[in-house]
Amino acid sequence: MAGNIDLCIPVSEDKSQQEHSQVSTEEDFDYSKRGQWLRAAVLGATDGLVSVASLMMGVGAVKEDVRAMILTGFAGLVAGACSMAIGEFVSVYSQRDVEVAQMKRDKKISGNEEESEKEALPNPIQAAAASALAFMLGAIMPLLAASFIVDHKVRLGVVVATVSLGLAVFGWIGAVLGGSPVVKSCFRILLGGWMAMAITYGLTMGIGSTVM
Secondary structure, eight states: OOOOOOOOOOOOOOHHHHHHHHHHHHHHHGGGGGGHHHHHHHHHHHHHHHHHHHHHHHHHHHHHHHHHHHHHHHHHHHHHHHHHHHHHHHHHHHHHHHHHHHHHTTTTTTTTHHHHHHHHSSOOHHHHHHHHHHHHHHEEEEEHHHHHSSSSOOOOOOHHHHHHHHHHHHHHHHHHHHTOHHHHHHHHHHHHHHHHHHHHHHHHHHHHHHHO
């Protein structure tokens, strides 16, 4: 009597199921995990770009001297970077204290679990350094754009164009990494930057014309 022969034929997984699994994994990605560092980076760079450019536009409304614009922008860069670093350090440290207090109340810190929980806590020094560097990255753009332009009106135009380009790039990066609509994000950030520069330029020119 012949023995039964069992044949094991490997069946490959349906390709459509694999693609569906990949799509599901991408759709299930939690973009909120990027929220903290993304907010700090985009906010710092945008703040540096808009605030320093607005300062330079304000000075340019009443003075044509390129040195006055550059010195004002540089002072804004240093002061703004320090302010961002200190503000982010205090904010993140306060958040850290709240999380530690909550973990103690919930009795979550014990044994090996204590180390893992401590590693998951936000780092105030890293957050402060990231915010300062992001601010400086944004602030240096209008400074470099205006440094080599002699003509006053052309200089102001170059600053506005550079800020617009930088804001569009930052808005695009934030939208792509955050999973939000690109056009809406870029338009929102551009509109805010234009308004800040226009208001600073207009008010400074008005005050300067009455004082001088």
